[in-house]
Amino acid sequence: MALAVYNTLTHEKEPFTTIEPGKVRMYVCGPTVYDEAHVGHAMSAIVFDFVRRYLEYKGYQVRHVMNFTDVDDKIIARAAQIGEDPAEIAHRYAGQYKDQLARLNVLQPTVFPRVSQTIPEIVRMVAGLVESDHAYITASGDVYFRVRTDPDYGKLSRRKLEEAVTGTRVASREEKLEEGDFALWKAAKPGEPSWDSPWGNGRPGWHIECSAMSWHYLGEQIDIHGGGNDLVFPHHENEIAQTECFTGKPFARYWMHNGMLQLKGEKMSKSLGNLVTIDEFLAAHDADVFRLIVAGSQYRKPLAFNEDVVVNGERALERLRTALRPPTGPVTTGPAVEALAEQVRQSHVAFEAAMDDDFNTAGALAALFDLVRAINTARDAGVGDPPFAAAQASFRSLIDVLGLRLVVPQAAGQSIAPFVELLLTVRLELRKAKQWALADKIRDELKALGVIVEDTPQGSSWRMAGLS
Ligand SMILES: [Zn+2]
Known part of the structure; x- marks a missing residue:
């Protein structure tokens, strides 16, 4: 069975092939680190952790880059609000987020670049775009990308150039030539972090960082570019424009986007004030519960987050744990042993078929529950080791693809x-x-x-x- 991946660029599930055989270059947009991370961030991280773990299970070597936006208007605004240095705020929240991802059993990205550490590459890319007339410098030292110079502009979000140009509103104080043009470099303002550049002191615009980091750490062309579907426009559209105008080559083969986590039907966001932070969730629940909630839903669809799904996640975890209880009988041959071995085979086939279908984790979970049932039936029928241990080892290899640990709580943390x-x-x-x-x-x-x-x-x- 071959893996098929839904590509936002083509709106189709396509067979998965990589630029270099056996290797995957994957870039996933990370958070702007200026406040507590919430379960919506965790959802996106876990979706792409499922992707990475399954690719590795299939034998691919995955080079995974996830950025931290540590230079941004929001960080500067927050720093002014609480009277702290913007770099310190970003450093603190980035560290916190890394810890939280580890607690959620998200595999650590191969590289975790930050804007503040990628300035030379950003400047080189902006300079290249200026040289090739895809970008222009204003009197005050801002640099803008001119979307009209890119005939493909709008291909990811399927907006016509005119829509894109008029679809984004900007403050009139800016000196850009057209509405849709976006900042690659912003001239320094007093009190803001800034770096030297050929256009004077300033700092990067938001979109350019991902193009520059992806280029620097993964090369001109990559296999997978991921992020939340709220990033399709303008962020990813602008990334494609910058990178492709800079390199003259197609950027990412597969654009993957996860749906948004929703609380009471609304996207979870700081501005709506409807946040559940990752720390709050993990104080009350096992990380596996959250992974099961995410796995239970199709990753491209909105994920309804409420008390019912949390309760279901807790129950699913309890049920999965039962498969790891030790055997009680001595039986090593006969129909019960054969039935168990057969179900192990079938569960593997069903699990892989589901994951091959655009990472259908809900289908993969269904295969796991069939295996749990078979293991528990075999235990009841007196099946013992080694066949019982073999079935459990097989079960473990599959739960690992979903990053589930199924740790049975000990003493203090007991249920x-x-x-x-x-x-x-x-x-x-x-x-x-x-x-x-x-x-x-x-x-x-x-x-x-x-x-x-x-x-x-x-x-x-x-x-x-x-x-x-
Ligand atoms: Zn990005």
């Missing part, structure tokens, strides 16, 4: 469910005995620990706080 249930049973007895004050005390103390108890005519139920 709180049995203890909460025990307290609720005691509370029920207290209520029957009309000891209301004590019963309420249990409810209130649980709430202080983040466990919300709800009383209904059918009895009491509980859930973890943190999601509303």
